Amino acid sequence: MPVIAPLSREHDRAGFDCGVPELNVFLKATARQHGEKGISRTFVLTEEDTRILGFFTLTLGEIQVDRLPAGYVKKYPAHGLPAVRLGRLAVSRRHQGKGYGELLLAEAIHRTIIIADHAGLIGLFVDAKDDNAKSFYERYGFMPLPSHPLHLFLPIATLRTADGRSNS
Numbered sequence: 001m002p003v004i005a006p007l008s009r010e011h012d013r014a015g016f017d018c019g020v021p022e023l024n025v026f027l028k029a030t031a032r033q034h035g036e037k038g039i040s041r042t043f044v045l046t047e048e049d050t051r052i053l054g055f056f057t058l059t060l061g062e063i064q065v066d067r068l069p070a071g072y073v074k075k076y077p078a079h080g081l082p083a084v085r086l087g088r089l090a091v092s093r094r095h096q097g098k099g100y101g102e103l104l105l106a107e108a109i110h111r112t113i114i115i116a117d118h119a120g121l122i123g124l125f126v127d128a129k130d131d132n133a134k135s136f137y138e139r140y141g142f143m144p145l146p147s148h149p150l151h152l153f154l155p156i157a158t159l160r161t162a163d164g165r166s167n168s
């Protein structure tokens with residue numbers, strides 16, 4: 001049964017390959033250090049052993065109201081607004097297409113809701129690395145920001161609906 005847990009020293013990072021060198025290197029060389037320094041938190045998916053099948057990274061951020069899609073600009077005061085950023089999401093090449101990406105995204109959304117309930121935030125942001133990644137995120141309601149077609153936003157109301165669905 002798949003388990004998603006915070007990245008720890010016990011996890012086997014060495015064999016992970018999602019096909020994107022930059023994401024592999026981040027998991028192997030940076031994710032734990034960033035976790036310890038409080039820069040971000042990485043969560044990994046494993047199944048029957050310590051091999052990592054996929055991971056995602058969350059970090060806190062701030063978004064300027066004028067970067068939001070037009071319909072949202074009027075809803076908020078004109079200053080920096082609290083947000084969570086999905087810094088990275090990847091599934092090992094051998095395990096892509098089995099639903100693990102969706103499972104990891106559902107967990108990222110769930111953890112974002114917990115942060116929202118304790119501190120408040122307006123949504124989850126992600127910079128998709130290309131159009132392929134963008135179309136994955138758009139399936140779940142992410143919408144492009146006017147500033148850049150690959151910069152995407154999932155508003156808090158959509159997050160809550162998605163989290164309710166995956167927990168029911």
Ligand SMILES: CC(C)(COP(=O)(O)OP(=O)(O)OC[C@H]1O[C@@H](n2cnc3c(N)ncnc32)[C@H](O)[C@@H]1OP(=O)(O)O)[C@@H](O)C(=O)NCCC(=O)NCCS
Nearest residue numbers: 089090091096097098099100101102128129132133135136
């Ligand atoms: C993008 C990625 C995370 C998707 O993970 P995955 O485990 O292969 O995806 P899943 O099996 O959970 O797919 C869930 C659904 O999304 C669909 N999907 C998967 N990748 C998709 C894509 N690029 N575009 C559109 N839909 C996609 C699947 O067909 C599936 O739909 P279905 O349930 O109707 O069959 C994975 O391919 C990956 O790690 N790619 C390399 C790294 C990367 O691009 N990360 C994005 C960070 S910017």
